[in-house]
Amino acid sequence: MHAIAFFDTEIGRCGIAWSERGVIGLNLPERSEAATRTRLLRHCPTADEIEPPKHIQRAIDDIAALMRGEKKSLRAIQLDMRRVNEFNARVYETTRAIPPGATRTYGEIARAIGDPDGARAVGQALGRNPFPIVVPCHRVVGANDKLVGFSANGGIRTKLKMLKIEGWRENEPSLFEELA
Template sequence: MSAILHDGVVWWSIFATAVGFGGVVANEAGLVEVDLPFLVPDRDTMARRLAARYPAAGGENPLTRQAAQLLADYFSGRPVRFDVPLAERRFTVFQREVYGLVRQIPRGEVRTYGEIAAALGRPAAARGVGQAMARNPLPIIIPCHRVVGAAGQLTGYSGAGGVDSKRWLLALERSAPAKDDKGIQ
């Protein structure tokens, strides 16, 4: 997968959370990947993981530092707005549409795959929405954990830790204030 992401220079940053260390990767176009902190116990392990996938990375840049801070804030329970550029060129038109809608789901709320498909004007495309979620390289920033099965069940989560991580993320969002005093979700 990383070969697809190498559109020139790539940068990455690491962020610390109570559940482990995560990583965020960007290129000139914007963010390309978030590596969730679940199951990564230390900074060195995450650094080795990112260095193996991106051996020619140019260290950090302002975007990776900003995204890493936003993700650390998110994992500490603070409401944040992920108003950062994404490297969307590698997404299909359908994925861009799905990801755009999913980014609008408020913190702590969920939508079903079918609801997303219907909102796109493609009510029969629930499986396609599920496939887009499974390919989401930017979990949390594109909050695919907020998309659930038809009966509200927590179904497949491709992020580290699987469905248990999805459950944990939703619990985190529901236990924290929905908005801060600036209206940030």
Template sequence: MSGRAYTIFDTGIGRCGIAWGHDGIVGIQLPETREIETRKRLFQLYPDAREMRPPLNVELAIEGIVALLRGEGCDFSEVTLDMGGIHAFNQRVYQITRAIPRGETLTYGEIAARLGASGAVRSVAQAIARNPFVIVVPCHRVLDAGGYADNISRHGGVISRRRLLSIEGAGSPGSKTLFDVLLPVAPPRLPG
């Protein structure tokens, strides 16, 4: 046995799952349509994990995820992630993504530029798509060059980026979600 475990927990958007090992959290699963499908996805990703009561590090993550999905602020800085087996480039992408403040977004290109690898936009997009730490590493805050918020990583269940950004109240200058495109804000009225 690998020493991996998981638990399922309630949030404002459904029952999520989280898996961990000796070195920290190995994955987070947002809700699928039904809890049984969330469990099935966790089993596919972590077939050796057993359902257990979470340790303190995992409890901190769960509390933060629940708070964020209620639209509240949270701090994941004390949450330990197990990056073993994750490519070094992806780890750097996740480090930058983890630092994006709530309510703000970056594009794949902006992350590539921060890495000093402006030609690596496709690699950044692939890293984001493979993010096993959704919410803690907020891949929903990373958009394509058009700024559109569509789907989420393979661990995203049925929840879209746009819904997560809406819960967080994203809408900083320069960031654009699908809501902004479909329902543009009227320009401010000038006095006169």
């Protein structure tokens, strides 16, 4: 069984897809809800839109709370990674450990999974992340905290907005003004 639901956050209307094993996909807002739906259905083309069961509703509530600036951990959300290769799964699990308001570099993630030369591969894995927010790829930055690469609608502006909501570098308003 695969199902989907949509929900509102501070960054817009998101979508979530799940199976009996857990979340199989999450989509950040696209230009329209129809575009978000289309992208979400790539994870599960035969899914029905239904009322989320309690554990998925709890995940939705926690994601929305995090996007309101609450210091929520999303580590308890069960992910169904059957369609994710082993390397990407290691990247995603390591990335999930980054707390709200903090960042790590692609190189730090690569070293943490035992591939010190794998920063580019980490970036590619995060570019295909089917679980954004839950696997907080927005918290991964380039060397010297450079904001690079973000495949979601809005690109780096969306990444910066999410980091700002989480309180990242609040004492450096110039970073936020640059992209405003």
